[in-house]
Amino acid sequence: MSEVDVCVVGLGYIGLPTSLVLATSGSNVHGVDISDTVVEQLNAGQATFEEPGLQECLDAAIATNNLSVSNRTVPASTYIIAVPTPIGSDRSPDISYVLAAAAQIAVHIQSGSLVILESTSPVGTTEAVAKAIYSSRDDLDPGDIFLAHCPERVIPGHMLHEITTNDRVVGGLSFEDAEKAADLYRTFCTGSIHLTDARTAELTKLAENSFRDVNIAFANELSMLADELGVDAWDVISLANKHPRVNILQPGPGVGGHCIAVDPWFLISSAPSTTELIRAARNVNDSKPLFVNRQIVQEVKSSGRNSVAILGLAFKANVDDLRGSPAVEIVERLALENTDLMIHVAEPFVSELPERLGGFPNVRLESLESCLDREEIVVLLVDHDQFKNIDSTVLSTKRLIDTRGLWRELNV
Ligand SMILES: NC(=O)c1ccc[n+]([C@@H]2O[C@H](COP(=O)([O-])OP(=O)(O)OC[C@H]3O[C@@H](n4cnc5c(N)ncnc54)[C@H](O)[C@@H]3O)[C@@H](O)[C@H]2O)c1
Structure with a gap:
C-alpha cells in the first residue's frame, strides 16, 4: 500500500476542492499542479481562487496533515485527473492535458491502482486514458488497473457544499471499476452514487451541459425577438x-x-x-x-x-x-x-x-x-x-x- 491514498492531478476549480474534501475526510492526499504559482500559493496556505469556504477548507486540510502539494505526480493507490479539457480554435475537443496527466500517472501506477477521470471529456476519453497507460507499461495487462469516469457537477459559488451533497454518476470501464471508484466517493459524498459504464457517464455529463445551453439559448433568442417586437x-x-x-x-x-x-x-x-x-x-x-x-x-x-x-x-x-x-x-x-x-x-x-x-x-x-x-x-x-x-x-x-x-x- 502506498503512503499516498489519492494523488490529484490538476489543482484548479475542481481538483483543489476535491483534494481538500478528500483530505478532511481522512484520505492522505497529494495534489499536483504544473503551475508553480498554484503550488507556491497552496504551500503558503493560500487559496488560489475566490470560492466561499475554500480558504477555511484549505486551513482545515492543512491542519489534518493529510495534504501535500507539489509539481510532481507521486505513487498513490488512486489517481484523480482534474485537468482542463478545452476546445481548440476549430472548436474540436483538446484532450492533450488529459493524456499528459495519464502519461505522468503511467510512470507510477501499479496493478490494482484506481484511475478516475473527473475532467469533462468527449465520449471515449476514459478508454483513451486506459490505452495511453497500458501502451506505456508492458508489465501491465488490460484489467490490471481500475478506471472510471466520475464527472463533476458543482456550481461555482456553492462548490464545497455541492461536492459533498450532489448525486454522482460513476462510470467504469467494467462494473468492478465503477464499484471501486464509488467506494472512494462514499468516503465524502452524501448524495446518491449511480453506477454505469464510462461512455454513458461521459455522455451524461455532456448531455447535462448541452441541456442547459439549449434552454438558455431559447431564453436568449426570446429576449432578442421580444426586443425586435417592442x-x-x-x-x-x-x-x-x-x-x-x-x-x-x-x-x-x-x-x-x-x-x-x-x-x-x-x-x-x-x-x-x-x-x-x-x-x-x-x-x-x-x-x-x-x-x-x-x-x-x-x-x-x-x-x-x-x-x-x-x-x-x-x-x-x-x-x-x-x-x-x-x-x-x-x-x-x-x-x-x-x-x-x-x-x-x-x-x-x-x-x-x-x-x-x-x-x-x-x-x-x-x-x-x-x-x-x-x-x-x-x-x-x-x-x-x-x-x-x-x-x-x-x-x-x-x-x-x-x-x-x-x-x-x-x-x-
Ligand atoms: N470549474 C467548474 O466549475 C467545472 C465544473 C464541472 C466540470 N469541470 C471540468 O473539470 C475539469 C477541470 O476544470 P477546472 O475548472 O478545475 O480547470 P482549471 O483550469 O481551473 O484547473 C486545471 C489545473 O490543472 C493544471 N494542469 C494542467 N495540466 C496539468 C498536468 N499535466 N499536471 C498537473 N496539473 C496540470 C493547471 O495548471 C490548472 O491549475 C475540466 O474538464 C472542466 O470542464 C469544471
Missing part, C-alpha cells in the same frame, strides 16, 4: 412561466465559462450530423454579446455621451472566474470598435483588468461608486449581489441596459 422579454417570461408546464430560463448577455459554452462542442464534434439543435443553440448564445454591443452603441449615440459604465466582467454572478465570459467579449469589442468611447468597468471580484482588456487605453477598472457617480449610461452584465444592492433612486437617474433583468425585479 415587448419586454422579462414580462413575457414571467407570464409564460405561470403556465404549469412551462419554465423558461432567464436571458443574459451570452453564455460563458469553460463548461456550458464548451462542452456541447464535444458532442457536435463527435456527431456533427446529429447535433443540429445543439449547434443552433451554441450559435444563438454566441450571438448574444454582439446584440448587447449594438444596444450599447445605440444608447451611446442617442444620449450624445462619450462614456459608459459597465458593471461586471465575470462569466456568472458572485465568482471571480472570467474565463470565456461574454462580458469580457462585450467590453473588448466595444473598446476596439469605439476608440472615442471611455469605458469604466466595475468588477468587485478582480483587482486588475484581464489581459484581454488591459491594453485598451479607453478601458478602466474602477469602483462601483465611482462608475455610478460619473456615468449616465449604466450597463449591467453580471448579476453580482453587490449590484443588487444599488440604491434604486441612483439607478432611476440613469440610462440603463440591464442584460440580466436584475433591476427589473427591484421595480426601478
Whole structure:
C-alpha cells in the first residue's frame, strides 16, 4: 500500500476542492499542479481562487496533515485527473492535458491502482486514458488497473457544499471499476452514487451541459425577438412561466465559462450530423454579446455621451472566474470598435483588468461608486449581489441596459 491514498492531478476549480474534501475526510492526499504559482500559493496556505469556504477548507486540510502539494505526480493507490479539457480554435475537443496527466500517472501506477477521470471529456476519453497507460507499461495487462469516469457537477459559488451533497454518476470501464471508484466517493459524498459504464457517464455529463445551453439559448433568442417586437422579454417570461408546464430560463448577455459554452462542442464534434439543435443553440448564445454591443452603441449615440459604465466582467454572478465570459467579449469589442468611447468597468471580484482588456487605453477598472457617480449610461452584465444592492433612486437617474433583468425585479 502506498503512503499516498489519492494523488490529484490538476489543482484548479475542481481538483483543489476535491483534494481538500478528500483530505478532511481522512484520505492522505497529494495534489499536483504544473503551475508553480498554484503550488507556491497552496504551500503558503493560500487559496488560489475566490470560492466561499475554500480558504477555511484549505486551513482545515492543512491542519489534518493529510495534504501535500507539489509539481510532481507521486505513487498513490488512486489517481484523480482534474485537468482542463478545452476546445481548440476549430472548436474540436483538446484532450492533450488529459493524456499528459495519464502519461505522468503511467510512470507510477501499479496493478490494482484506481484511475478516475473527473475532467469533462468527449465520449471515449476514459478508454483513451486506459490505452495511453497500458501502451506505456508492458508489465501491465488490460484489467490490471481500475478506471472510471466520475464527472463533476458543482456550481461555482456553492462548490464545497455541492461536492459533498450532489448525486454522482460513476462510470467504469467494467462494473468492478465503477464499484471501486464509488467506494472512494462514499468516503465524502452524501448524495446518491449511480453506477454505469464510462461512455454513458461521459455522455451524461455532456448531455447535462448541452441541456442547459439549449434552454438558455431559447431564453436568449426570446429576449432578442421580444426586443425586435417592442415587448419586454422579462414580462413575457414571467407570464409564460405561470403556465404549469412551462419554465423558461432567464436571458443574459451570452453564455460563458469553460463548461456550458464548451462542452456541447464535444458532442457536435463527435456527431456533427446529429447535433443540429445543439449547434443552433451554441450559435444563438454566441450571438448574444454582439446584440448587447449594438444596444450599447445605440444608447451611446442617442444620449450624445462619450462614456459608459459597465458593471461586471465575470462569466456568472458572485465568482471571480472570467474565463470565456461574454462580458469580457462585450467590453473588448466595444473598446476596439469605439476608440472615442471611455469605458469604466466595475468588477468587485478582480483587482486588475484581464489581459484581454488591459491594453485598451479607453478601458478602466474602477469602483462601483465611482462608475455610478460619473456615468449616465449604466450597463449591467453580471448579476453580482453587490449590484443588487444599488440604491434604486441612483439607478432611476440613469440610462440603463440591464442584460440580466436584475433591476427589473427591484421595480426601478
Ligand atoms: N470549474 C467548474 O466549475 C467545472 C465544473 C464541472 C466540470 N469541470 C471540468 O473539470 C475539469 C477541470 O476544470 P477546472 O475548472 O478545475 O480547470 P482549471 O483550469 O481551473 O484547473 C486545471 C489545473 O490543472 C493544471 N494542469 C494542467 N495540466 C496539468 C498536468 N499535466 N499536471 C498537473 N496539473 C496540470 C493547471 O495548471 C490548472 O491549475 C475540466 O474538464 C472542466 O470542464 C469544471
